[in-house]
Amino acid sequence: MEMKNILVEHEKFTATITINRPEKLNALNSETIKELHDCLKKLEDNDMVRTIIITGSGEKAFVAGADISEFAHFSEKEGAALARKGQELLFDFVENMKTPVIAAVNGFALGGGLELAMSCHFRIASDNAKMGLPETSLGVIPGYGGTQRLAQLVGKGRAMEMIMTAGMITADEAHRTGLVNHVVPQADLFATYMTIADKIQRNSPVAIGKAIEAVNANFKDGVNGFEVEIKNFGECFATADFKEGTTAFLEKRKAAFEGK
Ligand code: COA
Numbered sequence: 001m002e003m004k005n006i007l008v009e010h011e012k013f014t015a016t017i018t019i020n021r022p023e024k025l026n027a028l029n030s031e032t033i034k035e036l037h038d039c040l041k042k043l044e045d046n047d048m049v050r051t052i053i054i055t056g057s058g059e060k061a062f063v064a065g066a067d068i069s070e071f072a073h074f075s076e077k078e079g080a081a082l083a084r085k086g087q088e089l090l091f092d093f094v095e096n097m098k099t100p101v102i103a104a105v106n107g108f109a110l111g112g113g114l115e116l117a118m119s120c121h122f123r124i125a126s127d128n129a130k131m132g133l134p135e136t137s138l139g140v141i142p143g144y145g146g147t148q149r150l151a152q153l154v155g156k157g158r159a160m161e162m163i164m165t166a167g168m169i170t171a172d173e174a175h176r177t178g179l180v181n182h183v184v185p186q187a188d189l190f191a192t193y194m195t196i197a198d199k200i201q202r203n204s205p206v207a208i209g210k211a212i213e214a215v216n217a218n219f220k221d222g223v224n225g226f227e228v229e230i231k232n233f234g235e236c237f238a239t240a241d242f243k244e245g246t247t248a249f250l251e252k253r254k255a256a257f258e259g260k
Contacts, residue, residue: 005032007057008039013050013201014194015043018057025064026056028112030085032067037089044097047259050205051197052097054120055104056113059186062105062129063113068138083143086112091145094119095216098209100200104189105129105180110168115144118153121212123179124193125171126186131179132168152219154179204241205259 007018017039019026036054043049056062071082094101094116103109103117105125114131117123125131133142133150141147142163151159154177162169171183184192200208210232217228236242240260248255 003035003039005029006035006039008043010049013048014053014197015046015049015051016053016055016190018055019063020057022056022058022061024067025061025108026058026113027064027067028086028116029067029070030082033086033090037093040090040093040097040101044099049099050201050259052099052101053104053190053193053197054094054101054116055106055189059107059128061107061113062103062109063116064108065111065113065134066144079140079143086144091115091119095121096213098212099205100208100212102193102196104193105131105171106186106189108168110134111142111146112144115142115146115149118149118179119145122181124182124184124189124196125174125180126189127171127183128186129171129174129180129183130168131171131174132166133163134166134168136163137166148219150179153177202254202257204236204239204245204255204257206239206241206257207236207245210236 005019005021007020009016017036019032021027021032040052043052071079074082101120103120103123105117105123107126107129109117109129109131111134114133133146135142147159147163150162158177171180174180175183182192214225214229214232217223217225241257244257245255
């Protein structure tokens with residue numbers, strides 16, 4: 001797969017995606033969004049990939065937002081289409097993946113950058129990271145799910161303030177409000193991720209995928225999360241991973257999950 005704007009590396013069960021437009025602080029243009037979609041789709045189908053990390057190239061930015069130069073002249077209709085297409089191709093897609101996707105926020109995560117980080121299943125940040133949704137300063141609102149996911153993650157009042165002021169918060173403030181799970185020096189970001197990924201990779205990939213779906217169900221209109229949990233819980237009993245996990249426990253050995 002020919003990709004101009006992202007780099008993909010594999011190490012054991014981990015795939016690392018680096019958004020690679022450092023001269024534009026890794027701003028997301030539509031080509032990058034499409035490349036991310038195609039890449040993530042391929043990784044989701046790859047049994048050898050059990051965790052995915054998304055990060056930005058360089059030491060300054062994770063992603064400094066959607067590429068402003070691309071939509072500055074758009075009409076109302078084009079604006080709505082941009083948001084819809086982006087949400088479908090990337091932001092909702094990431095959130096609903098069965099393979100855990102973790103954002104390693106290594107610098108500015110603004111606008112679409114923070115929205116991408118928030119679509120990931122959770123986030124770790126370097127201590128130089130700055131996060132915000134500056135869209136109202138451009139005369140627009142977050143369009144890649146930011147108004148919804150920020151309120152889900154930090155609460156309505158804090159989300160309202162961040163969106164209205166268009167301000168940035170530090171990694172420590174993001175940690176305090178639950179927006180990111182861990183803050184570490186930039187040099188330790190990847191190692192921290194690998195330590196967490198290693199713990200995830202020891203568990204059943206099938207069960208993790210079903211757990212992601214059940215947790216997400218709470219935030220979907222017209223879906224009863226408790227019912228999804230019951231259904232997915234039951235489905236686990238029909239999997240080889242469940243047999244292996246319970247057998248290994250009873251035999252006092254470590255489980256070797258196949259993800260089936
Ligand atoms: N879209 C397009 N280009 C962007 C961008 C974005 N969201 N964010 C940064 N860039 C580009 C700049 O235009 C500049 O390009 P140039 O060298 O060709 O002029 C380059 O990236 C470097 O950015 P610069 O602004 O010079 O760096 P800085 O250190 O002075 O400021 C930021 C860093 C992040 C504070 C600043 O770039 C910024 O405010 N970016 C926009 C953030 C935003 O509003 N995002 C939401 C978009 S909806």
